[in-house]
Amino acid sequence: MENAELYVSSNALQKRDALLVLTEFLPQMGWQEEGETILDVGCGSGDVTHNLLMPLLPRVEQVMGVDVSNDMVNFASKTFLHNSLSFRQLDIERSVQPRVVHPDGFTKVFSFYCLHWVRDQRQCLTNIFNLLQPGGETLLVFLANNPLFDMYQNMSEKTQWNQYMQDVSKFIPVYQHKANPAQIMSDLAEDIGFNVISCDAPYFEFTFQNANILRNAIKAVNPFLKRIPSDQQNEFLRESLIELAKLKTKMNDGKSVARYNLMIAHLQRPE
Template identity: 30%
Template sequence: MNDNAKLYSSVGQLQKQGIAETLQKYVKLVRFKDKIKVLDVGCADGGLTSEILVPNLPPDFDEIIGMDISPKMVTYAREKLKANAKFSFVQFDITSEQIPEKFYEYFDNIFSFYCFNWISEHKHPQALKNLYKMLKPGGYIFLVIISNSQVFDVYETMSQSEKWAPFVKNVRETVSLYHFIEQPQLKLNKFLKSAGFDCHLCTLEEKCYTFTNLAHFWEWAVSINPFYKKIPENKLQSYQEDYLKEFRKHKNVFIELSNREEKIRKPYTTLVACASKPEEV
């Protein structure tokens, strides 16, 4: 994704609304102990961690660590939440071959929101094995993953155009692997079981978010676009025009005119999974 932390922080309402709704519906499946230590994988700017996740945790939680692959996101989150002693943030690639020794069976609960859709299929097993290693026996993980979104189709289409192919490459290594397969919940369930987890929930959720105007949508689209920084500056205007043209074509995009501004209603689909590590391993 784009690692512009300030932009991501300012336009991330789609993510916050979607995760808040999902947690309200399913967090009851997660078993919490007293004085828990919590990990948020793919924390980005820390907004979801502090504003959405924390209110769903027991008030007596001991510690929460946000983890992200982007040094810029981690630096931003640290500055943003430095006043709270229970928060800390670390830069780490969850697909790495080894985890930091101090994190082995360290966490009671692990959450990850809209992170695993950035992880390619061949790296999924390692990422889940790492979660398993970091989780205490009896601990729970809770994952929310984007499985279907119109922006993935736009990337795919633009990667096939002569004009944008030099900049939009390896799309299927960059966007959610679950977008391109039928019954993605079966795939995720298989991954979880292979990593050693007992799976309690693995389901698809239909979501929707309405952007108040085209400018709002475009800022959000840029904030998650992994190809945007690869576009030459003198081609950015043309890229925006072509991107929006392709996006408008999508059958699941709904646009209405209100006070001379376009409101964009964007449905999308998420995978929601809750799983636990056996007490005795």
């Protein structure tokens, strides 16, 4: 994901979900009078960090957004200037030296719509644990499953696109075909040392009002598009929409509906 401009205009679903989850969970978190340091992992274009997360936080001293993509970090840094907010490049799946990221660690770590990109969930959760101060809390929100990823699989089996999608399995979330994703995540978090305050994967729906909105939303997050010659990209997107419709996402009135489970994990590093 590198096209920040497209993402920022096509992420209505992600913003809707971040707002719903924040509204429910922020009041359940413990807030200090001062000294909160907040990390947003996989901040992307930075609009969720700046426009949704920051205004809803009861108290803020410092917020840092991190993302694996330099393009995203550059866009976020240029677009959202604020003296309490900074952005930097960081891959949450690699081993991370927490004290290099922030000398005292963070009191809260948030992550929205990022961890379904991560294969090594153990390393990622271990990094988040180490980035937190003792007693700190994390709220992790990401796709447990979505028909989008079955569409990727189906597209990769087509002769024309196979050569660009040989590593498709890397882009299918580890929980996509699991019967009880929340239990697996909860067990892993406990094994790493977290107190699991709650971990669920409730069912969500989101309606895309027309094909163009859906097309842009798919385009903004598609990891394969940049590999496809530019004169074939429109055809790739057209076929992607057809494959998605076969997965019962299309409604009769031209709208499309995404039906998915969203992992919502609220964890605490013990004191």
